[in-house]
Amino acid sequence: MDRGNVDGSINDMPWASVFDPAANARAFSAIQAEGFRAASALVDRFVRIATTGISPNGQPPTSASANGEHGDLFGGADIEPLIRSWWSMVGQFLLGAAPPAADSAAPEPASLDFSAAAAEGRLDLAASAPGVATAEVWLHNRGAADLGQVQLRCSDLLAHDGDVVTSGAVVFDPDAVALPGRSSRGIELRIEVPQGVAPGIYRGTVLAEGHPSLWLPVVLTVRAPLT
Numbered sequence: 001m002d003r004g005n006v007d008g009s010i011n012d013m014p015w016a017s018v019f020d021p022a023a024n025a026r027a028f029s030a031i032q033a034e035g036f037r038a039a040s041a042l043v044d045r046f047v048r049i050a051t052t053g054i055s056p057n058g059q060p061p062t063s064a065s066a067n068g069e070h071g072d073l074f075g076g077a078d079i080e081p082l083i084r085s086w087w088s089m090v091g092q093f094l095l096g097a098a099p100p101a102a103d104s105a106a107p108e109p110a111s112l113d114f115s116a117a118a119a120e121g122r123l124d125l126a127a128s129a130p131g132v133a134t135a136e137v138w139l140h141n142r143g144a145a146d147l148g149q150v151q152l153r154c155s156d157l158l159a160h161d162g163d164v165v166t167s168g169a170v171v172f173d174p175d176a177v178a179l180p181g182r183s184s185r186g187i188e189l190r191i192e193v194p195q196g197v198a199p200g201i202y203r204g205t206v207l208a209e210g211h212p213s214l215w216l217p218v219v220l221t222v223r224a225p226l227t
Helices: 021-052 080-097
Strands: 112-113 118-120 123-128 131-143 151-156 170-173 176-178 183-193 201-210 211-223
Touching: 021 080, 021 183, 123 183, 151 170, 151 183, 170 211, 176 183
Parallel strands: 112 131, 123 211
Antiparallel strands: 112 118, 123 131, 131 183, 151 176, 151 201, 170 183, 201 211
């Protein structure tokens, strides 16, 4: 009895080409080429009809008034399916070629750059009354000089109607940070919204003590309490 293929090879099997990457690549290329040929034939057919006025079946275009059908811009009613096919093909091509939509840009983290004397972003917080809102601000010292202890301060937060969340409700954790050369530190800003604060948007400013050119806007949204 001939057992064959004693080395475990499947090359002689009639279905071995299924596992051949080169054969699969050739088959895929052939399918793509056939699709391009079909698309080219459809385009050529559309151009021939548009330039000669011949209908898709090779006959002169049928008059719309003769058979009561709605005529197209070439005087025939049977070109409409071809136009629909053309636009369907174009639409599929454009959808396939379009780049994916870019994700919405993430908001910049609130930060203070002491070397460049620059600030980026803002502090956005939200809470119900009573409640607690938190955010984080980053301090960057890209230079070589040691800036020592850095402390932040916050102003009162004012609403458009004059309502106020006082600066006493704002807490920084830690209260001060050491900022040696080429270092960054994060500080948490926490606002304890007391009972009775009206819902609304309250705005204020965070400043760095000893650095008058550095400041960040603070926006606190107070939501109505849950019932």
